Amino acid sequence: MPHRLALQEQRRQTALLLGLSVAVVVSVAFSEYLTRTLLGLAAFWPANALLAAGLIALSGSRRVSLTIVFVVFHLAIDMLVGDSPPRALLYTAIDTGEAFAVWAICLRFWRGAPRIRTMRSLILLPAVTTPVAVIGALLCAAVLSAGFSEPFLRVLVDWFLRCALGLAVALPATLVLIDAEHRRSFHRSWREQFLLMFAVGAVTLLCAHPASGAPPFLIFPVALAIAYRLGARGAAMASLIVAVITLPIALSGASPRFNAILGPVAQARTIQVFVAVLFYTSLAAGLALAQQDRLKRLLLRREQLTRAARSRALAATEAKTEFLATMSHEIRTPLNSVLGFAQLLATREDLPPDVRRQVNLIDSAGVALLTVVNDILDFSRVEAGQIELLPQPTSAAGLLRDTVAIMAPEARAKGLSMDLEVIDPVDALHDLDADRLRQVLINLLNNAVKFTDEGRIDARLIVEPGDLEDRLRFEIIDTGVGIELDKQALLFQRFSQTDSSMSRLHGGAGLGLAICRALIEVMDGKIGVDSVSGRGSCFWIEVSAPTVEPIAVPDRPKVSAPGAAKILIVDDHPINLEIGAALLTLVGCEVDLAENGKQAVERATTGVYDLILMDIHMPQMDGLQATRAIKALSAPAGKVPIIAMSADALPRQVERCYAAGMVDHIAKPIQREVLYAKVERWLHQKTAETPVSSK
Template sequence: MTRSAALQETRRQTVLLLVLTAAFAAAQLFSDGLTRGPTGVAALWPGAALLAVGLMALGPPRRLILTVVIGVVHFALCLAFGDSLERAVVFTAVNLAEAWAAREAVRRAFGGAARVRTMRHLALLVTVTVPVVAVTAAIAAGLMNLLDHAPFVSLWRDWFVSGSLGMVLIVPAVLVLIDAEHKRTFHRSLGERLGLFLLMAVLTAAVFHDTRAPLPFVLFPAAILCAFRLGPRGAAEAALTIAVVSLPLGVWNIWLGQLLAPWDPVQMTRLIQCFVTVVFATALAAGLALAQQERLRRLLVRREQLTRAARARALAAAEAKTEFLATMSHEIRTPLNSILGFAQLLAGRDDLPADAHRQVGMIDTAGAALLTVVSDILDVSRVDSGQVELMLQPASASAVLHDAVGIVLPEAQAKHLSLEIDVIDPVGGLHDLDALRLRQVLLNLLNNAVKFTERGKIVARLIVEPGEVEDRLRFEIADTGVGVPIEDQARLFQRFVQLDSGATRAYGGAGLGLAISKSLVELMGGRIGADSAPGHGSCFWFEVPAAEAEPLAAPATEVARDPKAARILLVDDHPMNREIGVGLLRLAGCHVETAENGRQALAAAARGHFDIILMDIHMPEMDGLAATRAIRGLEGPAGRVPIIAMSADALPQQVERCFAAGMVDHIAKPVQREVLYAKVGRWLEAGE
């Protein structure tokens, strides 16, 4: 607690001590002076309740001060109103004991500080204080019976009724009034509060000015109104207002002899107390219900604010992750483009020694492995953001399987592994498939089979099961490799999981291939699994549904070798990238011109007569997107030339920006020769 908060709490407790002391003195003056019955017990007795609630709310030093002050005042007023010394001692001692016993009973029942914030709290408070009053009433009646032979039953009844009514009304009302939570929940203007108090006072005066014709029921709507507008504090203040106004008027009517038969003064006083207690309980129930509703509303608002803040943080984190992946992808792909590009150019030369050809092949293999890791990381990002969409086209599942096997066949042969294909296809036609994603899954499984198999064979199997609406395609990749222990099979398709992850592990990889494969298979509406045993190999399988499809005309996949067939403008600010691009395109028989930035590209395009423009994105002076938009603004054929992005920006949102700028296709760096030729050939075919 801060120093200012501690000082504020000290002042609050001091004010509460003074108010309770003054309230006790005024209450005892009124009660002992005006409401004593034949047994000497006041019909109205809130004194013990005031002391009890003070003991509950005050700290240790002030509890003792309040007890001493109230004890002295109580003893002095008893003597002043004609009690003997013995009666004054008994009344004072028993009332002090009653207050302390009530405080201890409430503390134990509530497990700490007492609060009235629900009807359960109110019921618990009444349940533990009323028995305390019953016991202390019996003690007081027994002592008085020993001192002056006072009737035990009458004295016990009078003490219990007046004491319990005081506890039931005063203790919860004061606890509600001093509870800061109720102040915050219902905050109203001072004018409205004063207006409601004035309404209660006027109505109470009108009702009790003549007890021979009471109309107390008209006070209930006003008390409920106070509870609705001011909450539990309004209910407590309304009840205390009724008590403060009605009791003096009741006494005044007693003096004037204006009592409604057959009530005597003591009965009338108790009747008023019972009425005030009922009004208080009714209004407090409404106030507590409204307070609970308001607390729930504020809790919902707070949770909604926290949810919005958490969502904003999550979106910011997702954007930061996407930006990080985009930056890292670009920075990794750019040098990797040079590694793979020059390796491909060297592999195409006939003047290299055999050892050099072998070493170039190793460079190309290592670069391809690194490219696979980068692509896997990007695929994870696409799957997480829901940016992977299937491109369904008529394709042969058998042909896709043969293509995937053909890609990994050289590596399998290098390890002297037998790689067999087994196709069971009674349909024999085409299906609506995303051949690219299907091949990606098959390559992941085949690469793993080759990696984890040292001897024996690998069988790639396709089983097509015809269906009424869709066929079921089951792919199986079985090997004679090391196998997977049963306890590890549950983790096979989790991200970044490598079952051989020790410092001496024999196999590399990022642990993403199977996780990506699972996501892609599920996106296709299928399922994936594995059957394996250590030392007996593994069989990874997946099943996907696919509808039969009609064949489409296949697009051109290669560029014509005639040098006059393609005039290409290659735009890239990096000299090595230009050299690689020029080398690969000239191998295919293309005429190639180059530009180092967007301004040069715009000038060259304006001079014209290019069949295709290959455009980098990040360049000085004018970037590729701006250059594309400027070229699209040119008149004539120069403004309609196909522009293909050739960039390390490979994330979906980056590719979308290329299309939005006016580009027609995208080639991701590192540039793969087959992909480059296929894209260029496609747009040359489209332009004819």
Template sequence: MISSNRFDGDRRQTRLLVVLSVAYLIVIAYCDLLTRGPSGLATVWPCNGLLAVGLLLLTAGRRLVLLAVSVAAHLVLDRAGASPLLMSALFSVLDATEAILVALVLHRAFGGAPRLKDLGRALKTIGLAMPATVIMALVGALGCAPILHLSLGSLTANWLFINGLGMAVSLPAALILFDPTIRHGFERSALEKLLCYLMVAATAVFAFARPTHSLPFLAFPAGVLAAFRLGPKGAAWTTLLVTAIAAPLSVLGLAAEAGTRAQASERMHVLQLFVGALFVTCLAAALALATQQRLKQLLIHRQALARRAQARAQAASQAKTDFLATMSHEIRTPLNSVLGFTRLLAERDDLAPDARRQVGLIDGAGGALLTLVNDVLDFSRVEAGRLELVLAPTRAEAVLREAAEIVALEAQAKGLTLEVSVCGEGDLHHELDAARLRQVALNLLNNAVKFTPAGNVSARLMIAPGPQGDLLRVEISDTGIGVPAELRGRLFERFSQGDGSVTRAFGGTGLGLAISKALIELMGGQIGMSPKPAQGSTFWFSLGARRVEPAAATGSLARNRIGSARILLVDDHPLNREIGQTLLTLAGCDVVTAQNGHEAVTLAQVGGFDVVLMDIHMPGMDGLTATRAIRALPGAAATVPIIAMSADALPQHIARCREAGMVDHVAKPIQRDLLYATVETWLRRPPTADARPAVGA
């Protein structure tokens, strides 16, 4: 493979040597034979720039071959033009030396042939080449003035113009033409290229065909147009094409019309300046457009990378979601049996004190595990932006006291004093999400009790009137272990519990405070922590809420309707069916069970059910398919409220349940109060209400 690559490299170098040699012979022949002015010097001299580029691109042995070709061509052509042998030898040495010096300077500056990506780089390349060009022009003028019998000043000026402009045009032009990567972004059809160059050639002929009435400015729009369409290579070819046409036509005009050598020299300078200005203008336009094309390609490339990164992120997010969904379902399913039977067992009157204590420990451990699962799910909802508030008339004092009652047993077991106080009108109702407010208060109270080995925990609610509603502030203070100053800044970050020792000692996911912060901010409030002067800490949150009238009482008849309800319970797991049936039977319900979707549809078709509790994952026909089948039944059977009762509790799972036709969702493990409240909610609906929800509800 290495040998093959070396062979290909040698072949490319040989082809490049042949192309450069032929190009050099054509250029020197053209300039030496067709563009000689009255002074005996060529009108333009791009040969040295082309030779310098060849010395930069070729390997050492091939550089010597190209130098030999250049010297031989010089001697032969100068002798053909009747130039003295001494002057021919001097020209050959000076041109070769100039090309070598320029190649050495550029190689040292750029580490090789410079790539002209923009105008600044092109100008730098020309600037680095100019000192060698100027020095050789001065040396050449000093050496040739006696031979040509010209004044030193006139000959120096002519040589500087010829060599300087020739190098300024030919060096960047040759670098561009021999750079295979510079065409990128300007790929055009062969026909379009041909038409562009024909337009440039026709314009040049028209502009310079009559030397007495030349119109050189006409070449500019044609050249700029070609540069815009064909890029930097188009600019280089355009300049060379215009020069190839204009130089001989101008020389012929000079020979015919110039009265004196000074007039001829002046006309030559004008032509040289025109060629330089044309090249700089076209090159600047082409390189500016090339930069835009390069930036566009870079933008496209970065957009593609961004799309791929987005796809990877979405795939990772989907993998995380799938993992959470699977783990949530697999943990909740057995946990439903553990908590369900534990709580049923705890209500028995025939348990011994030690057994009741042990059942309580099982229930507490199961509840802690359920809290961990719920924390992860809640945080996934927050991250997905799918957490919505359910606002209703709420007494903030009642919510705080309910949360305190939940942790009271644990506080009592640790010997802690738990106090709740209210500053302000505590009997007011505000527009709040009671469940989320309770969740935040419970998180803070749980932490206070968890991290307080002895002393007291106090919860204080302050209600102050505001211009657009009341300001509610809750403070949870404790005499616990406190929070070190260096750890306070990241308390509300996810998976943060101060340090690893806290996690080991007290457990938890480290998501409670992060979720609380997200919930409070979703309500438009703030949350924080203030250290206490002695020991412990104070966590607080504040939010604004509008006063509202309390909700109307539903009455005893509506509250007790669950006791006479006929319910279809569908679940493939026998333990889940037993727990659900037991809980509903304790409330006085008539419960019929089904173990798959087919049985559920058959029983629902018979009718007579007030509510259907439907599991999601079942063999044969799953819950979603069964729900759609029931909704397609004729008559009243299609309007029965179907409530999902599943371990799938992620937002997207609930959304799929609603899309299938379910009206609500109760997550496993089943919480008795929540189950009763949800069933009662749908029993209280008027019998004629259409239970079919809108798609996507």
């Protein structure tokens, strides 16, 4: 690939050398034969600009070759048109020096080729090259005045206008024509380009022809139209065509349109001004349009990159979700056995005290591991924007009181006192998501207990009445280790710990406070901490909520004892079947077992069940397929509530369970209280929906 690029660059340089060489020869011949004034100086001299552009764009020996072509043909054509050898040498030397001076200035200012892509660069280039023309004019005028008795001022003005116009017009035009960026924009068919150039040539001839009455300003709209269609390159070519046509005709005295009545000198000045104004007007329009086209292409490119980045981000999110789903399932499955059997052992009354303590430690460790898994899943929900609030009339004081009651046993076990203070002049219900707010408060209280070895923990609620909403401030104050000021900013970042040794001592994934912050932000609230290292911390929450009236809740119907329930458990793991059956048998339920979805459909068809607990991942027929098959059965089998009991706990996985026809979801590892609550709820629901027969 590098070798091929090098070959392409060599071919481009060779083609550029040939093109510039031809242009130099043609321009010298054109200027000397067709645009000479009375002093024998050309009115338009683009050869210097072409040589300067070649010195800028070419490399190595190609610069030398172009310089030789310039010098040889300059000398030859000068002498062919009647200049003496000394004059020809003088003109050639000064012109060559001007080209090299422009090259040196460009290397100084631009460190290479100037890029004519903005109005600033278009104005800056002639501002830099004009002093070169002034110096060349002074040198030429001085030599011609001293050695050839030519009028100093006249030579000075003519030479300056000759070179300044060539550098100001031909150099930007050449740089635009060889710029790859301009070649990539404004792609038009060859037919359209030819027609546009023919149009500007025809209009120019019409305006310059002595028999025509067309004014010269008609050239401007045509040149601007070309700039609109072809960009800066089209504007440069159109201006050069106008100069090539008007200069010979006007300077020959054939056209009365360009101040011919005032004499050849005035006519030459008028032509020079006209060409310069036309060039800069049309090229400015072309550059503006090229800039717009470049921005459009850049915008399209960025849109493509954005779409590609979005696709990659979606793919990464999908991969992360699948990874979380797999890891969650693989962790929850063995954890179900650990917690399940620990809970079963804890119910036995024949355990010695030391064995019961060890079983409780196993259960506590399992619950801690489950908390880490749930934190990761909660954070994935937060990142996916899947946290939805379910506000309901809530007593903020009652919520804090219940939360403190939950955490009080852990505090007492460490010898800590836990007190509650409520300052609530409103004493009303507020529209809050009690579950999410309780989750945050439990996390803060749990951290307070974890990081406090002695002293006390205070939970405080301050309610400040407002016109539309009240401001609720919860504070959890401890006398624990405290947090250094420079580390407090890390607390609410994901996977962060304030101290590595603290992390090793207390554990945790570093997600709890990040989840708390995300939940509070969803509530449009604030969360923060005030702490002094070694003197404790105060974590605070501020949320705003309106007061609401309580909602009347209908009485739940009375039902028979759970022992009357017949439940089918479906799971391909024998250990899970054993744990589920044992837990439900403890409360008097009659339990049947099935090892896969196919067996579950067969048992549901032949048996009568009050409830079905269904795993998802099973051989032969998975839980979703089995649920659809059972729901397709005729009543009463098709009306039996089916609860998912699976290690698939991500929101998307739970949604698939509901879509298949399941009514609820129990995440593994199975928590005894959760299992009993779900079973009781749906047994009550089924009993309430069963019509009472009349005798």
